[in-house]
Amino acid sequence: MNVPPLPAGQWAPVPRLPGIPEALLREGAYLPPPLPSDLPLPAATHRLVAEAEHALGRLDEAAARLRVRSGLVRATQVRDAQASAGLTGVLIGLREALAADLLAGRGDPPVDRSAPEQLLSPYLSAYDHGLDRVRRGAVVDAGLVGEMTAIMTGRPGLGLRDLLRREPGVLGVRPDRPYLLTATGAHLVAQLEQWSTWVREEDEQPRLAKIALAHYQLEVLQPFPTANGHVARVFSMLEMVRCGLLRDQVLPLSVWLDDTLPEYEERIRAVVDTGRVHDWVGFFARAVRDQALAQLRLVGHLEELAERYARLLPRTGKLPEVAAALIGFPVVDHRAVRDRHGVTMKAATDLTRRLVERRVLVPWDFRDYRRVFVCRDVLRLLADDPDTTALP
16 A cells, blocks of 8 residues: 655754754754644554554453552553653652652652652652543643643643743753754644644544554654653553543553663654654554553453462451552552551551561661562562563
Protein backbone atom coordinates (compact mmCIF):
# COMPACT_ATOMS: atom_id res chain seq x y z
CA MET A 1 0.00 0.00 0.00
CA ASN A 2 1.37 3.39 -1.01
CA VAL A 3 0.81 5.57 2.07
CA PRO A 4 1.08 9.32 1.51
CA PRO A 5 3.41 11.08 3.93
CA LEU A 6 2.39 14.02 6.05
CA PRO A 7 2.81 17.40 4.35
CA ALA A 8 6.09 19.16 5.01
CA GLY A 9 6.23 21.39 8.05
CA GLN A 10 7.56 24.92 8.26
CA TRP A 11 10.91 26.11 9.57
CA ALA A 12 11.44 29.42 11.34
CA PRO A 13 14.80 31.15 11.87
CA VAL A 14 16.12 31.13 15.43
CA PRO A 15 18.63 33.29 17.28
CA ARG A 16 21.89 31.78 18.38
CA LEU A 17 21.26 29.52 21.34
CA PRO A 18 24.06 28.39 23.66
CA GLY A 19 24.98 24.72 23.41
CA ILE A 20 22.94 24.06 20.25
CA PRO A 21 24.78 22.44 17.32
CA GLU A 22 25.34 24.65 14.30
CA ALA A 23 23.37 22.30 12.04
CA LEU A 24 20.22 22.70 14.16
CA LEU A 25 20.65 26.48 14.25
CA ARG A 26 20.88 26.61 10.46
CA GLU A 27 17.86 24.36 10.14
CA GLY A 28 15.73 26.55 12.41
CA ALA A 29 12.70 25.82 14.59
CA TYR A 30 10.11 23.33 13.35
CA LEU A 31 6.38 23.91 13.15
CA PRO A 32 4.49 20.75 12.15
CA PRO A 33 1.64 20.73 9.64
CA PRO A 34 -1.89 20.28 11.00
CA LEU A 35 -2.91 16.68 11.52
CA PRO A 36 -5.01 15.29 8.65
CA SER A 37 -8.63 14.32 9.23
CA ASP A 38 -8.02 10.98 7.53
CA LEU A 39 -4.72 9.17 7.28
CA PRO A 40 -4.57 5.73 5.63
CA LEU A 41 -2.22 3.26 7.28
CA PRO A 42 -0.59 0.12 5.85
CA ALA A 43 -2.08 -3.25 6.73
CA ALA A 44 0.98 -4.11 8.84
CA THR A 45 0.47 -0.99 10.95
CA HIS A 46 -3.23 -1.78 11.37
CA ARG A 47 -2.26 -5.26 12.61
CA LEU A 48 0.12 -3.79 15.19
CA VAL A 49 -2.56 -1.37 16.39
CA ALA A 50 -5.10 -4.20 16.63
CA GLU A 51 -2.64 -6.35 18.59
CA ALA A 52 -1.96 -3.46 20.98
CA GLU A 53 -5.66 -2.75 21.54
CA HIS A 54 -6.30 -6.46 22.15
CA ALA A 55 -3.44 -6.58 24.69
CA LEU A 56 -4.91 -3.55 26.47
CA GLY A 57 -8.27 -5.27 26.68
CA ARG A 58 -6.71 -8.39 28.20
CA LEU A 59 -4.79 -6.27 30.69
CA ASP A 60 -7.87 -4.32 31.68
CA GLU A 61 -9.84 -7.50 32.37
CA ALA A 62 -6.98 -9.07 34.35
CA ALA A 63 -6.52 -5.93 36.44
CA ALA A 64 -10.24 -5.89 37.21
CA ARG A 65 -9.96 -9.42 38.66
CA LEU A 66 -7.00 -8.53 40.87
CA ARG A 67 -8.06 -8.28 44.50
CA VAL A 68 -5.92 -5.19 45.05
CA ARG A 69 -6.60 -3.37 41.79
CA SER A 70 -6.23 0.02 43.49
CA GLY A 71 -2.74 -0.97 44.57
CA LEU A 72 -1.79 -1.92 41.00
CA VAL A 73 -3.08 1.46 39.83
CA ARG A 74 -1.05 3.33 42.42
CA ALA A 75 2.10 1.30 41.75
CA THR A 76 1.69 2.09 38.03
CA GLN A 77 1.30 5.78 38.79
CA VAL A 78 4.39 5.78 41.01
CA ARG A 79 6.41 4.01 38.31
CA ASP A 80 5.28 6.60 35.74
CA ALA A 81 6.10 9.45 38.15
CA GLN A 82 9.49 7.86 38.80
CA ALA A 83 10.11 7.83 35.03
CA SER A 84 8.95 11.45 34.69
CA ALA A 85 11.33 12.52 37.45
CA GLY A 86 14.07 10.71 35.55
CA LEU A 87 13.40 12.91 32.49
CA THR A 88 14.47 15.90 34.59
CA GLY A 89 17.65 14.14 35.72
CA VAL A 90 16.27 13.07 39.12
CA LEU A 91 16.86 9.36 39.69
CA ILE A 92 14.72 7.78 42.40
CA GLY A 93 14.62 4.05 43.07
CA LEU A 94 11.24 2.32 43.11
CA ARG A 95 11.55 1.40 46.77
CA GLU A 96 12.24 5.04 47.63
CA ALA A 97 9.41 6.21 45.35
CA LEU A 98 6.84 3.90 46.96
CA ALA A 99 7.99 4.86 50.46
CA ALA A 100 7.81 8.54 49.52
CA ASP A 101 4.25 8.11 48.24
CA LEU A 102 3.30 6.32 51.45
CA LEU A 103 4.54 9.21 53.58
CA ALA A 104 3.25 11.94 51.26
CA GLY A 105 -0.26 10.51 51.58
CA ARG A 106 -0.20 11.55 55.24
CA GLY A 107 -0.52 15.20 54.26
CA ASP A 108 2.65 16.18 56.08
CA PRO A 109 5.09 17.26 53.35
CA PRO A 110 8.80 17.38 54.21
CA VAL A 111 10.69 20.64 54.43
CA ASP A 112 13.49 19.32 52.22
CA ARG A 113 12.62 20.22 48.62
CA SER A 114 14.87 17.44 47.32
CA ALA A 115 12.99 14.77 49.27
CA PRO A 116 11.43 12.10 47.02
CA GLU A 117 7.96 13.05 48.27
CA GLN A 118 8.41 16.59 46.99
CA LEU A 119 9.82 15.48 43.65
CA LEU A 120 7.15 12.89 42.85
CA SER A 121 4.07 14.51 44.36
CA PRO A 122 3.39 17.00 41.50
CA TYR A 123 3.25 14.19 38.91
CA LEU A 124 1.02 12.01 41.08
CA SER A 125 -1.29 14.95 41.79
CA ALA A 126 -1.51 15.68 38.06
CA TYR A 127 -2.44 12.06 37.30
CA ASP A 128 -5.17 12.11 39.94
CA HIS A 129 -6.52 15.42 38.65
CA GLY A 130 -6.56 14.28 35.04
CA LEU A 131 -8.27 10.97 35.79
CA ASP A 132 -10.89 12.70 37.92
CA ARG A 133 -11.66 15.20 35.14
CA VAL A 134 -11.89 12.45 32.51
CA ARG A 135 -14.26 10.42 34.69
CA ARG A 136 -16.46 13.49 34.96
CA GLY A 137 -16.66 13.73 31.17
CA ALA A 138 -13.76 16.02 30.24
CA VAL A 139 -12.05 15.78 26.85
CA VAL A 140 -8.28 15.42 26.96
CA ASP A 141 -7.58 18.62 25.02
CA ALA A 142 -5.17 21.52 25.42
CA GLY A 143 -7.18 22.88 28.34
CA LEU A 144 -6.86 19.71 30.41
CA VAL A 145 -3.26 19.19 29.33
CA GLY A 146 -2.54 22.73 30.50
CA GLU A 147 -4.18 22.08 33.88
CA MET A 148 -1.97 19.05 34.40
CA THR A 149 1.13 20.92 33.27
CA ALA A 150 0.38 23.66 35.80
CA ILE A 151 0.17 21.04 38.56
CA MET A 152 3.34 19.24 37.45
CA THR A 153 5.29 22.51 37.43
CA GLY A 154 3.98 23.70 40.79
CA ARG A 155 1.67 26.41 39.40
CA PRO A 156 -1.86 25.00 39.77
CA GLY A 157 -4.60 27.31 38.56
CA LEU A 158 -2.47 29.14 35.99
CA GLY A 159 -4.26 29.67 32.66
CA LEU A 160 -3.21 27.94 29.45
CA ARG A 161 -1.89 31.02 27.68
CA ASP A 162 0.21 31.94 30.70
CA LEU A 163 1.83 28.50 30.56
CA LEU A 164 2.79 28.51 26.88
CA ARG A 165 6.38 28.68 25.76
CA ARG A 166 7.59 32.05 24.50
CA GLU A 167 11.08 31.09 23.32
CA PRO A 168 12.27 28.48 20.81
CA GLY A 169 12.21 25.05 22.38
CA VAL A 170 14.73 22.22 22.32
CA LEU A 171 13.79 18.55 22.08
CA GLY A 172 16.19 15.97 23.48
CA VAL A 173 16.45 14.65 27.02
CA ARG A 174 20.24 14.81 27.00
CA PRO A 175 21.35 18.47 26.92
CA ASP A 176 24.42 17.54 24.87
CA ARG A 177 22.30 15.78 22.22
CA PRO A 178 19.34 17.92 21.12
CA TYR A 179 17.61 16.62 18.02
CA LEU A 180 15.04 19.28 17.11
CA LEU A 181 14.26 22.95 17.74
CA THR A 182 10.59 23.87 18.06
CA ALA A 183 8.87 27.08 17.00
CA THR A 184 6.93 29.54 19.14
CA GLY A 185 4.70 32.59 18.68
CA ALA A 186 1.18 32.90 17.27
CA HIS A 187 1.69 29.80 15.13
CA LEU A 188 2.11 27.71 18.27
CA VAL A 189 -1.19 28.96 19.70
CA ALA A 190 -3.03 28.24 16.44
CA GLN A 191 -1.53 24.77 16.12
CA LEU A 192 -2.40 23.88 19.70
CA GLU A 193 -5.99 24.95 19.06
CA GLN A 194 -6.05 22.80 15.89
CA TRP A 195 -4.62 19.87 17.89
CA SER A 196 -7.45 20.22 20.43
CA THR A 197 -10.08 20.32 17.69
CA TRP A 198 -8.56 17.25 16.02
CA VAL A 199 -8.48 15.32 19.30
CA ARG A 200 -12.17 16.10 19.95
CA GLU A 201 -13.33 15.04 16.47
CA GLU A 202 -14.91 11.62 15.98
CA ASP A 203 -13.48 9.71 13.00
CA GLU A 204 -12.87 6.20 11.70
CA GLN A 205 -9.22 6.05 12.79
CA PRO A 206 -8.42 3.20 15.22
CA ARG A 207 -8.35 4.63 18.73
CA LEU A 208 -4.73 3.79 19.44
CA ALA A 209 -3.54 5.08 16.07
CA LYS A 210 -5.21 8.41 16.82
CA ILE A 211 -3.57 8.53 20.25
CA ALA A 212 -0.18 7.86 18.64
CA LEU A 213 -0.67 10.69 16.13
CA ALA A 214 -1.79 13.12 18.83
CA HIS A 215 1.17 12.07 21.01
CA TYR A 216 3.61 12.83 18.18
CA GLN A 217 2.03 16.20 17.42
CA LEU A 218 2.06 17.25 21.07
CA GLU A 219 5.71 16.24 21.36
CA VAL A 220 6.88 18.33 18.38
CA LEU A 221 4.66 21.28 19.25
CA GLN A 222 6.32 21.32 22.69
CA PRO A 223 3.81 23.91 23.92
CA PHE A 224 5.26 24.46 27.39
CA PRO A 225 8.75 25.52 28.53
CA THR A 226 8.92 22.64 31.04
CA ALA A 227 7.27 19.24 31.61
CA ASN A 228 6.81 18.62 27.87
CA GLY A 229 8.16 15.08 27.85
CA HIS A 230 5.71 14.21 30.60
CA VAL A 231 2.79 15.95 28.88
CA ALA A 232 2.65 13.74 25.77
CA ARG A 233 2.93 10.62 27.92
CA VAL A 234 0.21 11.62 30.36
CA PHE A 235 -2.03 12.66 27.46
CA SER A 236 -1.69 9.17 25.99
CA MET A 237 -2.54 7.53 29.31
CA LEU A 238 -5.61 9.71 29.90
CA GLU A 239 -6.89 9.28 26.35
CA MET A 240 -6.68 5.50 26.66
CA VAL A 241 -8.95 5.76 29.69
CA ARG A 242 -11.28 8.32 28.12
CA CYS A 243 -11.84 6.33 24.93
CA GLY A 244 -12.40 3.06 26.78
CA LEU A 245 -9.22 1.14 26.01
CA LEU A 246 -8.51 1.00 29.76
CA ARG A 247 -10.60 1.68 32.84
CA ASP A 248 -7.71 2.98 34.91
CA GLN A 249 -4.03 3.85 34.84
CA VAL A 250 -2.62 0.33 34.77
CA LEU A 251 -0.18 0.71 31.86
CA PRO A 252 3.23 2.22 32.81
CA LEU A 253 3.95 3.44 29.28
CA SER A 254 6.67 5.82 30.48
CA VAL A 255 8.73 2.86 31.68
CA TRP A 256 8.88 1.37 28.17
CA LEU A 257 9.55 4.74 26.54
CA ASP A 258 12.42 5.37 28.95
CA ASP A 259 13.97 2.02 28.06
CA THR A 260 13.80 2.91 24.35
CA LEU A 261 14.46 6.66 24.63
CA PRO A 262 17.12 6.91 21.88
CA GLU A 263 14.85 5.09 19.41
CA TYR A 264 11.87 7.17 20.57
CA GLU A 265 13.74 10.37 19.69
CA GLU A 266 14.91 8.91 16.38
CA ARG A 267 11.35 7.97 15.44
CA ILE A 268 10.03 11.45 16.23
CA ARG A 269 12.78 13.03 14.16
CA ALA A 270 12.16 10.60 11.29
CA VAL A 271 8.55 11.81 10.97
CA VAL A 272 9.80 15.39 10.82
CA ASP A 273 12.29 14.49 8.08
CA THR A 274 10.19 12.11 5.99
CA GLY A 275 6.53 12.55 6.93
CA ARG A 276 6.27 8.74 7.26
CA VAL A 277 4.00 8.88 10.26
CA HIS A 278 2.85 5.25 9.90
CA ASP A 279 6.31 4.13 11.04
CA TRP A 280 5.81 6.14 14.21
CA VAL A 281 2.32 4.70 14.73
CA GLY A 282 3.79 1.19 14.41
CA PHE A 283 6.51 1.99 16.93
CA PHE A 284 3.99 3.42 19.39
CA ALA A 285 1.66 0.44 18.95
CA ARG A 286 4.52 -1.99 19.65
CA ALA A 287 5.35 -0.03 22.79
CA VAL A 288 1.79 -0.26 24.05
CA ARG A 289 1.44 -3.94 23.08
CA ASP A 290 4.69 -5.02 24.67
CA GLN A 291 4.15 -3.04 27.86
CA ALA A 292 0.56 -4.27 28.16
CA LEU A 293 1.68 -7.89 27.78
CA ALA A 294 4.45 -7.37 30.35
CA GLN A 295 1.92 -5.84 32.74
CA LEU A 296 -0.41 -8.77 32.07
CA ARG A 297 2.37 -11.16 33.09
CA LEU A 298 2.94 -9.03 36.17
CA VAL A 299 -0.70 -9.45 37.20
CA GLY A 300 -0.38 -13.21 36.76
CA HIS A 301 2.75 -13.37 38.91
CA LEU A 302 1.11 -11.21 41.58
CA GLU A 303 -1.85 -13.59 41.70
CA GLU A 304 0.56 -16.55 42.07
CA LEU A 305 2.40 -14.73 44.86
CA ALA A 306 -0.88 -14.05 46.67
CA GLU A 307 -1.68 -17.77 46.51
CA ARG A 308 1.77 -18.64 47.88
CA TYR A 309 1.29 -16.28 50.83
CA ALA A 310 -2.14 -17.77 51.45
CA ARG A 311 -0.57 -21.24 51.75
CA LEU A 312 2.23 -19.94 53.96
CA LEU A 313 0.07 -18.10 56.51
CA PRO A 314 -2.84 -19.03 58.79
CA ARG A 315 -6.22 -18.90 57.06
CA THR A 316 -7.91 -16.87 59.77
CA GLY A 317 -7.17 -13.58 61.53
CA LYS A 318 -5.70 -10.38 60.18
CA LEU A 319 -2.33 -11.79 59.10
CA PRO A 320 -3.46 -13.24 55.74
CA GLU A 321 -5.46 -10.07 55.04
CA VAL A 322 -2.39 -7.87 55.59
CA ALA A 323 -0.23 -10.16 53.44
CA ALA A 324 -2.79 -10.12 50.61
CA ALA A 325 -2.80 -6.31 50.62
CA LEU A 326 0.99 -6.27 50.17
CA ILE A 327 0.45 -7.53 46.61
CA GLY A 328 -0.81 -4.06 45.77
CA PHE A 329 0.89 -1.95 48.44
CA PRO A 330 4.36 -3.49 48.95
CA VAL A 331 5.77 -0.71 51.18
CA VAL A 332 4.04 -0.18 54.53
CA ASP A 333 4.64 1.01 58.05
CA HIS A 334 2.80 0.37 61.31
CA ARG A 335 0.49 3.30 60.78
CA ALA A 336 -0.46 2.15 57.27
CA VAL A 337 -1.28 -1.33 58.57
CA ARG A 338 -3.33 0.17 61.39
CA ASP A 339 -5.34 2.48 59.12
CA ARG A 340 -5.79 0.05 56.22
CA HIS A 341 -6.92 -2.91 58.31
CA GLY A 342 -8.67 -1.27 61.23
CA VAL A 343 -6.44 -2.55 64.03
CA THR A 344 -4.68 -0.90 66.96
CA MET A 345 -1.10 0.31 66.68
CA LYS A 346 -0.03 -2.49 69.00
CA ALA A 347 -1.72 -5.06 66.75
CA ALA A 348 -0.17 -3.48 63.64
CA THR A 349 3.28 -3.74 65.22
CA ASP A 350 2.67 -7.39 66.02
CA LEU A 351 1.41 -8.16 62.50
CA THR A 352 4.46 -6.63 60.82
CA ARG A 353 6.74 -8.50 63.24
CA ARG A 354 5.14 -11.81 62.33
CA LEU A 355 5.44 -11.07 58.60
CA VAL A 356 9.11 -10.18 59.08
CA GLU A 357 9.62 -13.51 60.87
CA ARG A 358 8.11 -15.30 57.87
CA ARG A 359 10.27 -13.24 55.47
CA VAL A 360 7.27 -11.73 53.76
CA LEU A 361 8.44 -8.28 54.89
CA VAL A 362 11.89 -6.86 55.56
CA PRO A 363 12.45 -3.71 57.66
CA TRP A 364 14.06 -0.69 56.09
CA ASP A 365 15.03 2.58 57.76
CA PHE A 366 13.83 5.23 55.33
CA ARG A 367 14.78 8.91 55.63
CA ASP A 368 14.76 10.59 59.03
CA TYR A 369 14.88 7.24 60.81
CA ARG A 370 11.36 6.37 59.69
CA ARG A 371 11.07 2.61 59.68
CA VAL A 372 9.06 1.11 56.87
CA PHE A 373 8.63 -2.48 55.75
CA VAL A 374 9.16 -3.73 52.23
CA CYS A 375 7.76 -6.77 50.45
CA ARG A 376 10.74 -7.65 48.31
CA ASP A 377 8.88 -10.31 46.33
CA VAL A 378 6.52 -7.69 44.92
CA LEU A 379 9.28 -5.13 44.32
CA ARG A 380 11.25 -7.66 42.31
CA LEU A 381 8.24 -8.27 40.10
CA LEU A 382 7.65 -4.54 39.62
CA ALA A 383 11.20 -3.58 38.81
CA ASP A 384 13.68 -6.40 38.32
CA ASP A 385 11.95 -9.45 36.85
CA PRO A 386 12.66 -9.77 33.09
CA ASP A 387 9.37 -11.61 32.60
CA THR A 388 7.40 -8.57 33.76
CA THR A 389 9.47 -6.01 31.85
CA ALA A 390 8.89 -5.12 28.20
CA LEU A 391 12.54 -5.27 27.20
CA PRO A 392 13.20 -3.59 23.85
